[in-house]
Amino acid sequence: MVFDTGRESDTEPEEVDVPEEANDGPPDDDLVLKAQQGDVHAFDQLVKRYHGKIYALTYNMTSNREDAEDLTQDIFVKAYQALPRFKGKSSFYTWLYRIAVNKTINYRKKRNRKRTMSLDQFDNEIKLDDIYHDLTSKGSPLRNLSLSELQKKLNEAMQNLSDKHRTVVVLHDMQGVPHEDIAKMVGASVGTIRSRLFYARRQLQSELAEFMK
Amino acid sequence: MTDQVNHTDGGKRLCSEELLDKLLHLKQYEVPEIARMTRNRQNIMREVRSASRNQRKSFGDLIEGCFPWLFAEPKYGVAMLLVAFAGLQYLSVNARHAALSDTGIYTSPNRFATYAQPAVTSTNAVQYDEISPHLRLFRERQKNENVKWVNYLEKE
Numbered sequence: 001m002v003f004d005t006g007r008e009s010d011t012e013p014e015e016v017d018v019p020e021e022a023n024d025g026p027p028d029d030d031l032v033l034k035a036q037q038g039d040v041h042a043f044d045q046l047v048k049r050y051h052g053k054i055y056a057l058t059y060n061m062t063s064n065r066e067d068a069e070d071l072t073q074d075i076f077v078k079a080y081q082a083l084p085r086f087k088g089k090s091s092f093y094t095w096l097y098r099i100a101v102n103k104t105i106n107y108r109k110k111r112n113r114k115r116t117m118s119l120d121q122f123d124n125e126i127k128l129d130d131i132y133h134d135l136t137s138k139g140s141p142l143r144n145l146s147l148s149e150l151q152k153k154l155n156e157a158m159q160n161l162s163d164k165h166r167t168v169v170v171l172h173d174m175q176g177v178p179h180e181d182i183a184k185m186v187g188a189s190v191g192t193i194r195s196r197l198f199y200a201r202r203q204l205q206s207e208l209a210e211f212m213k
Numbered sequence: 214m215t216d217q218v219n220h221t222d223g224g225k226r227l228c229s230e231e232l233l234d235k236l237l238h239l240k241q242y243e244v245p246e247i248a249r250m251t252r253n254r255q256n257i258m259r260e261v262r263s264a265s266r267n268q269r270k271s272f273g274d275l276i277e278g279c280f281p282w283l284f285a286e287p288k289y290g291v292a293m294l295l296v297a298f299a300g301l302q303y304l305s306v307n308a309r310h311a312a313l314s315d316t317g318i319y320t321s322p323n324r325f326a327t328y329a330q331p332a333v334t335s336t337n338a339v340q341y342d343e344i345s346p347h348l349r350l351f352r353e354r355q356k357n358e359n360v361k362w363v364n365y366l367e368k369e
């Protein structure tokens with residue numbers, strides 16, 4: 001187990017209270033209640049709602065799209081099986097994220113020897129982004145690198161982080177989850193999360209230093 | 214001099230942090246193929262439906278859920294089964310009595326033709342119709358015939 005809770009990583013997560021995201025359609029609580037009563041269609045709606053986020057989390061944690069797909073499938077099946085024990089004291093989103101984080105870390109531990117990268121393609125819309133133009137402009141230290149090289153180096157640097165550090169970087173810097181929510185998800189204090197984030201970013205900077213000269 | 218060095222280091226760190234932020238920002242443009250994601254969602258729901266079927270309760274589980282005392286105390290269960298058996302027996306006997314009717318052949322939508330049933334006396338002896346006296350049941354015996362009739366008394 002990586003987190004400070006001292007519990008086994010693949011166990012059902014402790015329920016924490018996090019404000020729910022605004023979504024179209026019926027609220028999560030209603031869908032969860034129906035799914036608990038055996039309505040598979042209601043669970044299908046929950047899958048549609050959170051599939052992208054859970055895939056992004058597992059993909060950024062593993063840098064391997066095949067592993068991310070397998071993990072996403074396992075996470076939702078596990079959530080469905082554990083749903084009867086979900087009491088609704090917290091949001092479904094937080095509960096699901098905690099399952100996802102624990103399962104991903106556990107999966108990586110089991111497949112520690114075989115770490116290959118299999119990355120998704122960049123969306124064409126990236127060329128419309130101002131930040132992309134800044135990075136590839138004449139004054140940028142990264143101007144001589146191709147987009148695929150940048151992608152590969154960043155993913156390699158991410159994979160060199162420890163599971164704890166990578167988790168906070170993915171949740172905070174890539175998915176925009178606030179410190180307080182991450183603390184509840186991983187069972188650590190807000191101070192610990194800030195500290196992990198600081199050291200993770202320092203390590204990433206040093207890993208990418210040669211490209212930033 | 215030291216302040217100047219610190220200022221330069223701080224500036225570099227700020228610059229590298231900014232670059233790192235920009236690099237991490239670009240990660241959001243790494244998107245999966247739509248077809249793969251659709252297939253993945255379908256696989257998830259297939260697994261979920263399979264798990265749902267496995268979780269579905271059998272008739273035995275349903276009974277146990279509705280009448281937990283029946284299984285918690287086996288003696289009550291056995292007593293319940295005996296009562297149910299006796300009740301069914303009683304019902305079947307009543308049903309047999311209610312179903313008794315005359316034998317008949319259906320001849321038209323509104324009529325039943327009944328068999329001429331043998332009349333039964335109080336001694337349970339069956340009365341048959343009398344045979345007319347001119348009818349011979351056995352032929353006369355021939356002279357050269359070797360056939361011996363059973364119960365036929367021969368006078369030498």
